[in-house]
Amino acid sequence: MNGLSDLYRLLIIKKKKGECILMKKTKMLSLMMVMIVMASFLIGCGADSGSGNDSDTIKVGLNYELSGNVATYGTDLSDGVEMALEEINANGGLLGKQIEVIKMDNTSDSAEAANISTRLITREKVVTILGPATSGNTKGAIPISTQNKVPLVSASATADDVTVDSNGNVREYIFKTCFSDSYQGITMANFAYNDLGNTKAAILTENTSDYSIGITNNFREEFTNLGGTVVAEEAYQSKETDFKAVLTNIRAANPDVILVPGYYEEVGLIIKQARELGLNVPVLGGDGYDSPKIVELAGAEALNNVYYSNHYSPMDTAEDVVAFREAFQGKFNKEAGAFHALGYDLGYFFADAVERAGEATPEKIKDAMAETIDFTGITGTLSIDELHNPVKSVTILELVDGEPTFLKKLEP
Numbered sequence: 001m002n003g004l005s006d007l008y009r010l011l012i013i014k015k016k017k018g019e020c021i022l023m024k025k026t027k028m029l030s031l032m033m034v035m036i037v038m039a040s041f042l043i044g045c046g047a048d049s050g051s052g053n054d055s056d057t058i059k060v061g062l063n064y065e066l067s068g069n070v071a072t073y074g075t076d077l078s079d080g081v082e083m084a085l086e087e088i089n090a091n092g093g094l095l096g097k098q099i100e101v102i103k104m105d106n107t108s109d110s111a112e113a114a115n116i117s118t119r120l121i122t123r124e125k126v127v128t129i130l131g132p133a134t135s136g137n138t139k140g141a142i143p144i145s146t147q148n149k150v151p152l153v154s155a156s157a158t159a160d161d162v163t164v165d166s167n168g169n170v171r172e173y174i175f176k177t178c179f180s181d182s183y184q185g186i187t188m189a190n191f192a193y194n195d196l197g198n199t200k201a202a203i204l205t206e207n208t209s210d211y212s213i214g215i216t217n218n219f220r221e222e223f224t225n226l227g228g229t230v231v232a233e234e235a236y237q238s239k240e241t242d243f244k245a246v247l248t249n250i251r252a253a254n255p256d257v258i259l260v261p262g263y264y265e266e267v268g269l270i271i272k273q274a275r276e277l278g279l280n281v282p283v284l285g286g287d288g289y290d291s292p293k294i295v296e297l298a299g300a301e302a303l304n305n306v307y308y309s310n311h312y313s314p315m316d317t318a319e320d321v322v323a324f325r326e327a328f329q330g331k332f333n334k335e336a337g338a339f340h341a342l343g344y345d346l347g348y349f350f351a352d353a354v355e356r357a358g359e360a361t362p363e364k365i366k367d368a369m370a371e372t373i374d375f376t377g378i379t380g381t382l383s384i385d386e387l388h389n390p391v392k393s394v395t396i397l398e399l400v401d402g403e404p405t406f407l408k409k410l411e412p
Contacts, residue, residue, distance in 0.1 A: 080343025
């Protein structure tokens with residue numbers, strides 16, 4: 001029995017040693033597999049992080065209002081941008097590469113505009129973001145571009161503080177290719193006082209909009225400096241539909257001109273209701289009036305004696321403008337508006353900066369944009385100033401039975 005017991009113990013010991021060896025081999029194999037997976041992941045990450053020069057394409061992000069209450073602006077700008085980039089690709093692209101457009105909808109919401117910018121930069125690895133359309137949505141997207149050092153350019157965010165912070169310091173990675181609210185407010189104050197001969201102005205402001213407030217403040221200051229008087233000031237909020245109470249107050253002040261700086265959705269209803277109350281004095285505004293929907297809302301008959309500042313006139317007979325209008329008509333089967341033209345110029349502005357940069361990296365593109373001088377576009381010639389704003393002309397249009405008619409063009 002003792003011999004058998006010794007043999008049994010020996011077999012048990014050998015078995016346990018075998019299990020230990022097997023366990024060690026299994027652990028080693030598992031560790032090797034983990035290391036292989038991690039190496040593959042790191043290689044993949046390294047390849048993906050090389051947006052710009054190391055990619056087969058040059059990725060540009062479009063962050064636009066394709067749905068929501070200002071979808072007309074975002075859609076028009078997006079159409080213009082994509083038309084320009086398609087032309088550039090058809091002519092060989094940039095730096096020997098094709099431009100890849102990553103387009104996303106911010107739903108006309110500033111929080112979503114920030115989310116879209118985050119996705120475009122961190123997931124899609126774009127080298128530049130074009131958009132959003134409005135000042136509020138652009139401001140929502142600014143911190144993401146600044147933190148990640150990726151340039152963002154808006155063709156229509158006219159608020160003065162888009163490209164500068166609260167201390168007046170320039171935002172290094174933020175640009176715009178449209179004139180500012182201050183310029184629109186000052187221009188329309190001079191137009192009202194000097195061209196129309198108005199001396200008593202009423203102002204109806206959207207008090208939740210930086211755009212509307214910016215134009216209002218600069219109009220008020222310039223108009224009173226010229227010798228005019230603001231006889232009434234009223235306010236409304238976005239998405240309101242009944243403005244009769246505030247318009248009745250304005251009528252009681254007996255103004256000879258009314259400034260309504262806002263977006264077409266409310267402005268169309270405001271002008272319609274103003275005319276119904278017998279307020280037939282001139283109505284002034286900014287580029288937010290530029291939408292065919294304003295006619296649907298106000299009716300063509302109400303849209304007379306209405307004037308607004310804009311970036312572009314469809315009546316411009318310059319050769320390049322005519323060629324753009326014809327090409328746009330052929331592509332979309334409709335007439336090009338100001339936001340189509342602004343988007344088109346923005347696409348070429350981006351391309352011009354990339355070509356001058358010599359490489360498609362965010363830092364080089366940013367530097368080239370800041371150095372832009374005499375870039376010629378459909379909406380005029382512009383140079384970027386020290387605050388990353390353009391120095392360019394402004395057009396004043398008059399609505400005649402709802403149709404925009406060229407009135408005058410003011411050079412900077």
